[in-house]
Amino acid sequence: MGRKDDNSKYWRDGDDSKPDLQTDTKTGSFNQCIHRTTSETHNLADDNAGSANDDEVEEGQRGKSCEDDEEGHLAYHIGLVMKERYEVVSALGEGAFGKVVKCIDREKDEHVAVKIVKNIECFCEVARSEIAVLEEINRLDDDNRFACVRMLDWFEHEGHVCIVFELLGLSIFEFLRQNEFLPFSVEQIRHMAFQIFKAVCFVHRNKLTHTDLKPENILFVRSDYHLGYNEDLECKEKRLRSLDVKVVDFGNATFDHEPHESLVSTRYYRAPEVILGLGWNQSCDVWSLGCVMMEFYLGRALFLTHDSKEHLAMMEKVLGPVPPHLLKQTRKKHYVHSDCLNWDDEYIRKHCRPLKVYMQTQNEEERQLFDLLSCMLEYDVSRRITLEEALWHPFFSPLRT
Template sequence: MSRTQPPPRHPPFVPHVQCSMQPEDDSLRLESASLGESAVTADDDGVKRSHKGESCENDEEGHLVYHIGLVMNERYEVVSTLGAGAFGKVVECIDRHRDEHVAVKIVRNIDCFREVAKSEIAVLEEINSLDDDNRFACVRMLDWFEHEGHICIVFELLGLSTFEFLRRNQFLPFSVEQIRHMAFQIFRAICFLHRNKLTHTDLKPENILFVSSEYDDKMVKKCVLSVRKCHFKRKLRSLDVKVVDFGTATFDHEHHESLVSTRHYRAPEVILDLGWNQSCDVWSLGCVLMEFYLDIHSSRKEHLAMMEKVLGPIPVHLLKQTRKQHYVHNEHLNWDRQSSSDNYIRKHCKPLKKYMQRKSEEERQLFDLLSCMLEYDVSRRITLEEALWHPFFSPMRPQKHQRS
C-alpha cells in the first residue's frame, strides 16, 4: 500500500489558510455528525450511479463524484454516504483488509481544504501517539491516503452526533445523570488535549458523537393543556461519546486565527477580539452542557446581548480592551434596547440559575459548574483540570480518588 509522506508529527505545522470555510457562516458548519449516521441518505446525496469500472471525477465544487461499490486505495469499498459538510463528504466503507466497517472523510480537492486536512492528520497522528492505549474519548484515525487528488481520512465508525440524537428525539433534553456521564468523558478528552498544548476550537454538539446510538423506546407521559398524553422517548443503551473534528485544532505555539468556533459556542474573548487560549474550549463546553440540559439556541452583538441577559454585564475592563470598539458605548455594550432583537432576548433569555428546573442538589452542582465555565474573564474561568474535581463529578470518581 503506497502512501504519500505524512505531514510532520512533532511539531505539526498548521498553515495560515484563507478559504471560504468561515465559522461565522452557519451554512458551512462542519457537521461532524457525518462521521457516524446522519440524515443524509444515499438516495439524495448526489452519488454517481455508475458501474465499478468507470473513472471518478470532481463536481464543480471540488467534491469527488463516486459510486457505491467504488474501491479506494485497493482497500476501502464504499457502501453508503453518511453525510456532507463544507470539507467534503463522509462515506461508510468496508475495510477489505480488516473486514470491518469504517468512516472515510473524502476532502474536497481544493487547496485550502487540502491544507486543513493535512493539519487534521498531523493532529490526529499526535493524538494517536500520545494516547496509544485509547484512554481518552477522541476519535481514532485508522489510516489516510490520497485518491484522485482527494485526501481521504479513515476513522472508526461511530454513531449519531449528540445534536442529531436530540433532533431525532424531539429535542427532549438529557437528564442530569446522562449529562454527568457524557461531560466527564468529554472533559477528560479535552483536558488531555490541553495538557498537550492543543486547543480544539470548535466544540459543539455536532462534534460530539455517541460511540453507538442504539436506543430503546421508553413511554413517557406529558401534560399538554391539562390533557395527559403518552409518547415515546429514545433511551440510549450506552452513553459513551467521542470528540471529533480536529481540522481547526491549534497548538499553543502556532498562529491563532482571530475568529474560531461556531457562533453559538463562541467565547466572548473571541467575539471581542481580545485573543484566546485553551479557555475558549471551556466556554464552548459550558454552552454545550446548557444545550444538553435545556435546548436554547444571532449577529455577534446580539450574541453578546444574550450573554449579558443570562450572565450579567460584561466587565468594563474587557470592553475597554476590545478592538471591536463599535460594540461599546460609554463603557457598556452598544445595544439598542428598543429593537425587536432586544424584545426577543428579554422574552427568551433569563439569568442562568433561573433555568434550573428542579433545584435538586445535583442540578445545583451542575449550575455552579456552568457558572464557573461561563465566566467572561479568562483569568477567572475554571480550567478543565479543575472542573474534573468539581463536586458535580464526585459520583464519577473512585472513592480512593476523592479529595478530603
C-alpha cells in the same frame, strides 16, 4: 430524558436557516457550511438506530454515483475501491469540506468512515493539518484511554486527501433532532460531560486547543436506542442504550505555538473574548463546553443568534454585565457606550433569562451542575475554570468514586 423546555419551538423555528457568515478564518475551514443543515448526516456517523438495516440502505444506493461538481467533490460510486483496500458501501454525509462515506476495510473486514476532502488546495491544507493533529493524538493516547476519535489511516485518491476513521454513531445534535429536541437528564449530562472533559483536558495538556466544540462535533460511539414513554411529558422518546461519546473534527485544532486566527468557534459556542477581539487560548474551549452542557440541559442552544452585538447582549441577560475592563480593551468600540455594552433589545429581555432561572428543580445535583456552568461561563479568562479543575468539581463526584 428529562424536561422539555418551553422554548423548544424557538430552537426549531429560529434563525438557523441563515448561514453564520463569520466563519473561522483558518484557511479552508471545514465549518464554512451553513450551521445545522439538518438534511446532512454528520461526519463519521453511522445511523444504526433506524428501522432500515445496513443491507437495505446499501442495496438502495448500489449503482448510484455522485457527479463531479464545481465544488471539487470526488465522483464516486458504490463499490469503488480506494487504496486497493477501502470499498465504498454507502454515503454518510456531506459538507463544505467534502463527503464522508462508509467503507468496508477489506484487510480487517470491518466498517470504517472515510472522509473524502475536496480536491481544492485550501481544504487539502486543512485536512493535512487535521492529519498531523490526529497522528499526535494517536501517539500520545496509544492505548485509547481518552474519548478522541481515532484516525486509522490516510491516503490520497485521485488528488483527494482521504482520512479513515473508526465508524461511530450519530452526533449528539442529530440525536437531539431525531428525538424532538427532548433534553437530557442531569445524570446523562454528567456521564457525557465527564468523558468529553477528560478528552479535551488531555488535548489541552498537550498544548492544543480544539476551537470548535459543539454537539455536532461530539458523536455517540453507538446510537442505537429503544423507544420508551416519558410520563412527565406524555410523549414517546428514544432512549440510548449507551452514552459513550467521542470528540471529533480536529480540522481547526491549533497548537499553542501556532498562530491563532482572530475568529474561531461556531457562533453559538463562541467565547466573549473571541467576539471582542481580545485574543484567545484554551479557555475558549471551556466556554464552548459550558454552552454545550446548557444545550444538553435545555434541548436547544443557549445563545441563538447570528449577530455579534446581539450575542453579547444575550450573554449580559443570562450572565450579567460584561466586565468594564474587558470592554475597555476591545477595539470594537461600536459595541460600547460609556464603558458599558450598548444594547437595548426587548426581544432579548423577553426570551433570555438569568442562568440559574433555567434550573428546573432546586435539588443538589442541579445546583452543582449550575455552579459548574457558572464557573465555565465566566467572562474573564483569568477567572474561568480550567477543565482540569472542572473534573474535580463536586458535580462529577459520583463518577470519580
